[in-house]
Amino acid sequence: MRPSWLTPGQVALVLAGAGAVVALLSACASFDGTVAAPPHVEGATFVGNAACADCHTNLTSVFPASAHGRYHRDDLRFAGATGCESCHGPGSKHIAAAGAREFIVNPGKDPTACFACHLEIQAEFHLPQRHPVLEGRMHCSQCHDPHGPDIAQPAGGLAMARLNETCAGCHREQTRPFVFEHEAMREGCTSCHQPHGSISSKLLVQRDANLCLKCHAQTPQGNGVWIGKVDHTQLLRLGSCWSAGCHTAVHGSSVHPKLLY
Secondary structure, three states: OOOOOOOHHHHHHHHHHHHHHHHHHHHHHHOOOOOOOOOOOOOOOOOOHHHHHOOOHHHHOOHHHOOHHHHOOOOHHHOOOOOOHHHHOOOHHHHHOOOOHHHOOOOOOOOHHHHOOOHHHHHHOOOOEEOOOOOOOOOHHHOOOOOOOOOOOOOOOOOHHHOHHHHHOOOHHHHOOOOEEOOHHHHOHHHOEOOOEEOOHHHEOOOOOHHHHOOOOOEEEOOEEEEOOEEOOOHHHHOOOOOOOOOOOOOEEOOOOOOOO
């Protein structure tokens, strides 16, 4: 029953307003990304995902299941905000020119489109130690699959679910099999290294022995620190575990169980 002081028209207006508020809150709760302007292609217009699928079936078939696919919509009205053209720019001239690459943006060659949403990653590439993406010697798609065949992401990033395999493409010596492995490699390279950039050398999460002590529990005995039944009190004062001459083969060793070359 409506309150007596409201007319039927006013009741309808209140209900409509309440519905709009609910819809807005629902949209905000389901969308946590950054709304960014799509890349610009001079003279081109948006055509929608369906037009891309005519040639790129292998990519568009898996894209809805990828992490980026959370923002996927086939409605042409949202082509610049979701789906293919939000990263590659409007595709009309690309299609008219039979797929000519000069009329489409390739984020794999230029990280600008990626940085439009991933602002925190862009900031990491300005740290003192970093992968040379800004210098043009690397690009994002060397490590990440933006379209999503690798949709499992326990390691926290597109295609980083394969743990060491992504890094192994370049860092073969560090990721090869060892007789005496460093157990940290089972957790993946990112357990010790920041993949985009770091203030510490070699992209380390921490620059000193505290990095190792995150996993290797230290047991106080008297006034000393014991690790693995060995008194490390004086050893820890010599420097980091890998630079003090104690565990130089930090990724793994084929000659010594204590990770020595």
